[in-house]
Each structure stands twice: as structure tokens, then as C-alpha cells.
Amino acid sequence: MHYVFSKYTEGLRSSAVRDILKLTQGRSIISFAGGLPAEDFFPLEAVQEAFERVFRQGKGALQYGLTEGYTPLREAICRRMAAKAIEVRPDHMLITTGSQQAIDLLTRVFLSPGDTVLVENPTYLAALQIFQASGVQVVGVEADGDGMLPDDLLAKLERHAAKLVYVTPTFANPTGKVWSRERRLALLEACKPRNVLILEDDPYGDIRFDPEGDYPPIFSLDRHPDDCGVVYTSTFSKTVVPALRTGWVIGDSRVIQMMTRAKQAADLHSSTLDQQALHQLLTHFDLDAHIRIIRAEYERRMQRMKALLSEARFADLRWREPAGGMFFWVELPEAIDATALLQHAVQQGVAFVPGRDFYAEQPRANTLRLNFTHTPPELVGVGMDRLAAALEAYAQEAIG
């Protein structure tokens, strides 16, 4: 057989992060690559108890469910959202297989080949992967530490007749950046009158080290859930556990309805058992107390990596301290190609993600992303020693 694949596959790249994850599986590599939460802090007992509660409800719990998602779970998430000043009803919400599926479904129902999406440059690579496979033109907007620059945003909104702006304004992946309230408002005010939808991707919003920080979700600034300029998505992968693959997306009910129809075609619905267990967990477990515990631990881990990055041997590297999330975004000296460096790093027994794939355009080869949440603290020093050795080996090769 000779297989002729679809047009969709022409733009379909495999994700660098997941390929690295696969390469390092079962090897004694210290990986700063994946966006993995720390296993030691998984609430295993609470998850187990939640499943037991579901099983006690009998066999009906194991039947097919609604595409929209398990209604009591959607109600419980609505209550959690209200604490973030996001006031929505269950019919503004669809349960997805992780927030990744929310991005994919919105792309399917909202973007046609040739449409334009504006993004930060760099941005989440798996979102780029979806847009590019879908034949959508992706344009990067200039940004500083506070978010997209309004002038460049306005210019590009006009020039490209963009349909969507995709942002992770709170502890962005990969940069760790958090947008100011002003820039959030500026984005909303630029987009809504132009009928341009904002996709606010917020997987990390709960992992904040500065609980007083004024970072309202852009969705909460819109205040019109029934004439809404923002679609918001988040997930329990970082705050509960990734294995359940349960995310949610909220927006205007017309958008949610269309996404629900697309999900019906895509997979009927996500695991009902996992959804029911999450509902039990939200009812009987103090998730907010748990989030405070992982915040404190992740901040400790971030500080540990920051201390190591501040050592003289890494003086050539540029980075900024993240206010939350899971990543350091590191700029190497201009001459260093992070992809070539990764080969040395893997030989030394450490991994990271080269920055190149996070760029929609004009990739900067001298960038890389380091995850600080997953590696056990006692191994971070060893990992950073190996990174230093890789830089050394790279320099040797460059000379030789």
C-alpha cells in the first residue's frame, strides 16, 4: 500500500516535548523538559477515595454520559470559577480531555484554512502545532514582560484581519511571564469591538507564588458571559493529577454548543468515570488547601533552580524569575544553538526543551525552557551540573 495522507498532515509536526519525553523514558536522564507536576504531591488517597465513592453509587456510574460532561462536575467547576470572578452556568461549559482538546475543538469550529491567529512569540508549542496543522496563518505579536504591546497588537489586528488571539496570560508557557491587568484590558478592548475572539489558556493560573498579584482572568474582565469575547480553558492536570486528562472550556453558549457538537463527532465524550471521580474529589477534598501546599513546594523548587542559575558558571545565561507556573525561560549567548546543545545534554544525562519550536515566526535558536516542578530537589543540583558540563562540551566542540 502507498498511503497518501491528508492536507492536514502536511502541517502536522510531532511535538518536540513529547518526543523528548519518549526518548528519555526508562533512561537515567534528569529531565527538565516536560511540563510535569511533582508526583510526590499527587493526592493519591483523595483520588482513590473519590473513585470509591463513585463505585459505591452502583453500576449506573459506568454507563455512557452526556457530551457536555457530567453535570454535577460542571456545576462544581462553576462554583470554583466564581471564586475567580468568572460567573458562568453549566451551559457555558464543556468538559474536555485536557485543555489541549479545548484548543483543538475551538480551532475546528472557529478557524478555517487561511484564517489568521495572533499569538505571543514564543507561545505554547502544542497550540502552534494545532494551528499550523489546520492551515491557519499564525502571526506573532511583539511583547514585553507585561504582555503583548498594544501598538503592535492593533497594527496586526488590522493588517491581518485576525479571527482569534491565543494567549496564556498567567505564567505563560514557555516564558513564565504574567500579564499586567492593564495589558489584559488592552487586549480585550482591542479585540471585542473588532469581533476578534480571545482564547485564554490558563493551565497554570493556580500555581502562583504571589497570592496578592492582581492577575484577573481576561474572561472575568469581559463580564458578558452571553455576549462573550473570550473563551477560557483550564485543566485539573496541574492541580489534581494529569492521568485523569480532565479540562474544561467556558465561553458564550453559542460557541460552547458548537464545540460540543464537534466533540460529539470527535469522541462522544470524555471518560465519565474520571469526571464523576473529580466531582467527588471537589466535594470531599479541600483542593484549595492542596493547591496551597503545591504552590509552596513549587516556589521552593523554583528558588532552588534560581539559586543554581545564579551561580557564576551560568553567568552568560539570561532569564527572569517566574511569578508562578512551571518554567524558567533561558536565553543562551547568541552563538549557542539549543538544539545542538541538547545532544550534548542528553549525553551528559540531562534534558530540556530547545526554544525554537515555541516560536510562530523568527525562532530564536539560543533559547531553552527548563521545568522546575518535576525533578526531585535532591537531583536538581546534579541536573544543573550536567547542564554546565553540556555547555562546556558544546564550547569545546565549537573551538575544536
Place this chain on the structure above:
Amino acid sequence: MHYVFSKYTEGLRSSAVRDILKLTQGRSIISFAGGLPAEDFFPLEAVQEAFERVFRQGKGALQYGLTEGYTPLREAICRRMAAKAIEVRPDHMLITTGSQQAIDLLTRVFLSPGDTVLVENPTYLAALQIFQASGVQVVGVEADGDGMLPDDLLAKLERHAAKLVYVTPTFANPTGKVWSRERRLALLEACKPRNVLILEDDPYGDIRFDPEGDYPPIFSLDRHPDDCGVVYTSTFSKTVVPALRTGWVIGDSRVIQMMTRAKQAADLHSSTLDQQALHQLLTHFDLDAHIRIIRAEYERRMQRMKALLSEARFADLRWREPAGGMFFWVELPEAIDATALLQHAVQQGVAFVPGRDFYAEQPRANTLRLNFTHTPPELVGVGMDRLAAALEAYAQEAIG
């Protein structure tokens, strides 16, 4: 906001079955509509025990997993497939969120707008939904009780330069039909030399009432897993429980690789917890013994409905006894529109699926699908009384 949805949504219909399912939720309607398995026979204890075994393995079980799926589960499914003369390795397999996702992913990587798919007419409506939303031309092939008619198949393969043939050859949804071995071979021999891929959808293959029947999967007749003209998909939704939403798809490793990449973009991976639990269940539970139990029970339920359908009051209805699966396919007198009949039926307190939506072309309005697996036996008689009353009311209205 004024939302302009994508080209994809233009062909995206909501599934009639799931809409009916939603309408009847919480009402005292006897539903022969959904393709639901019988809850009484769900192996709740085995599922619960399987999850307990996973939890005993510790927190690592709750981390992110591979897009391809949990390797020990894929290995266990390979062993089950071998019993059907399908000899494949884990790298020929991708775990999906139900077999629905397998159809969607194959469509995404294999079909571009304007391509042609051949199907039985009628066929599984959610597959039609995917093809139509994707802008694919769907052409029905003539068939009799043994499968597609080779002459019409060959003519349409040539005329339409088809890329894919989609079939559910074993207890088809909605017709309950099973293809003969000869027709399976004829399909393979027609497609492979023409480089046309076959998608064999087999959710019901294990629900057979005639264990001696000679119904080999078409995949097993190809015998070239590395130069394969067939992609095969199945699911645990009918044999274990639907709530876990776990299916699988096997095919040439080049196709599986491309589908894996598409799945990475679509949702990273399906619930790892559910996959690990299914692996434990396959290891410690006698699924084949369980399948024998539900086969016997479903055959009993089929016979009960058959006896009722054979009564004089339904003498105008035409149907054939299914050799497996979950459905009776019923032809009403030419003058009766099943969609209009459904309104009367719901008023009487019974539901079914009108046949119209199962047709790729030339829909026959006087057809409907009855599920015989889900309704408890003591209610089937009441449901059929209500169906008779609905037919009566329809006739009254037609006269009046």
C-alpha cells in the same frame, strides 16, 4: 459578538441519537434509541478491583502518559487480537477515546475535503457525521444481507476514485447485518490493488449469538500488518463498560504513527488511569467468560423483542433477526415517516432512532432502529405496547 464559525461546522450536524438521549434523560420514557449496553451486567466489582490495583502501584500511576497509550494495555490487547487471527505488535496500535475517536483521527490524517469515502447505505450515523463535517464526499454502495455487492463496489471505486471504504461488517449499526466471508474477501481484493484503504469498525464483534459463525475480521484476511490495506478499530465500551471511553485502532505502523501525531495535537492522550485499570482488568478478570454471559443475556433480550415484533399487531413491519450486536433494523410501511412517528412515540413514552440519519444518500424515511440490549426485559413489553399505540395514533392522524 458575532461569531463566524469555520467551514468545518457547515457540515457538522448534531447526532440524532445523542439528541434523543438528551431529551429522554430524567423522563420516564422507555428508550430503544441509544446503543447502550445493559447496566445490570456491568462488571462493577472487577472494575473497582482493577482501579484498586492501579492505586496500589503508587503515585506514578497518576502522571502523564504516552500518546500511543499505556504499553502494557496495548500488549494485552495484542494478545486478545491474536485470538481473532489478528497478529500485531503494540506499534501497530493506538489507544483512543472510544472507537469514535479512531474514526475521527483517521479521517483527519487520511482524508482531505473533496475526497470520496464509500460506505454501506445505511451506515453508522456518527461516522457519516465525521465525514460530512470534514467536507468528504460520501457515496453509498448497494448491499444485500451478506454485505456490499461486489459489482456496485467495483463500479463506484472506479467512478469516484475513492480513498477509503468504511464498513462495520460484523453486526452492523444500524442494520444488525453480518457480512459473509466471501464478501469480506471481495472487498479486500477490490480495494488493496487499487490502493484504497478499508476502515473496519468492529464495536460489536464480540456480541455474537452464533459462536460458530465464520466472520473473520477483514484485517485478519489481509495478513500483512506492515503493508496493510485495513485499519481496524474496536472498543471496550460494549464488553466492559462505556464510562472508561477506551477504544483502540490497529493498522500499518505508518498510519498509526500519523494518527498518533494527530492525537497528540487533539488531546495529548486518553485517560491513563482508565487505561491502567483496563490493563489490570484484562490481567485479573476473565473477560471472555464475562462476554459469554452478556452474549447469552443479549440473545435472550433479542429473542424477547423478536417475539414481540412477530405479533400480529406489527405484521406490517419488516425486519430480520440479527446474529449479534445490539439492534433491530425495522422497515415500516412506505407511507409512514419514522421521524413523525417518533413524536407520537415520545408522547406515548417510548423512543427509537428514525432511520433517516443513517443514510449517506437517498434516505428512506420509513425505517427505524430499535436497541434490544439496554431496556430491562420486564419493560420491553410495555415499550412495544407504546410503540403499537404510537403507530395507532399515527394512523389516526393520517386518516383525520
